[in-house]
Amino acid sequence: MTSGEKYVAAAYLVVFVALLAWVAIIAAKLARLSRDAEELVELARRRGEE
C-alpha cells in the first residue's frame, strides 16, 4: 500500500467509523426509549387495575 492509498483509506475509514458510532449511539437511545415505554405501559396497567 502506497502512502497516498493509506491516507485515502484513513480519511474514508474515519467517516465510516463515525457513522457506525452514530448508529450505535442511536441504537442505545432507542433501547432506552423502548425500556421507558415498557415501564410506562406497566405503570398504566397497574393504575388501571387499582
Added chain:
Amino acid sequence: MPTRLRQITLPVLAWSTVGLFGTALALVFFYAPVDGDQGLSQKIFYIHVPIALTSYACFGWGAAKAFLHLWKRPPGADLESYAAIHQGVIFGALTLVTGSIWARSSWGIWWTWSSNQLVTFLILFLFYSAYFMLRYSVEPGPARANMCAVYALFGVVLIPVSWLSIRLANDFIHPTVFNQHGPQMAGSMFLTFCVCLAGLLALAGTMYRIELAGKRLDSRLRELRELLT
C-alpha cells in the same frame, strides 16, 4: 422545513442516502480520474469538501430554525435548531479530521495556523460546540430556547467569513477549487463531487430526522410519565 421536504418519509430518505452514497463511492474509486498533480490523495477531496459544505448547511439550517423560533415561535423550532446544530458539529468534526489527513498527505503537516480557511472553520466549529455548553447549563424552558436561538444566529455570521476567507486573503496553502470562473476541475470530477455532496446532504437529512424523532418520542414519554406518576 418546507412542506415538500417534510412529505419525504424517513425510509425513502434513508434508502436514497444508501443509493447516493453507494453511487458516490463507485464514482470516486472507479470513475473519477486520478489527479495528475496530487495523485491518489486528491480523492480525499470528494469526502472532505462535501462534508464541510454539509456542516455549513446544517449550521445554516439551525440558524434559520432559531430565527423562526424568535420570529413566529412555532412549537418545535428550538428542538429542530438544536438537532441541526448537533449534526453540524458532527460534520464539522469530520471536516477537521479528514482535512488534517489530506493536509498531512499533500503538505506534509497535520495542521497550519497560517491558513485562514482552517482557522476560521475551527472558530466556527468551536463556536457551535460551545452552543451545547450554553444549552445544558440553563434549565429547560422558554428562556433557554431564546438564549440558544440568539446564540445560533450569532454563529451564522461565521459561515460566509469561513467560506470567503481564502478568497479574500490570497491563501496560498489551502487550494481554491471554486472561483468566479466555475469549478476548476474536469467534468467527471465535478460530477463525482456533486453526487458525493448529494449523498452527504441526504445523510445529514436522515440523521437530522432520526434525531428529531428520538427527541420528540423522549419528550412525549416524559410527559406521559409525569401524567402517570
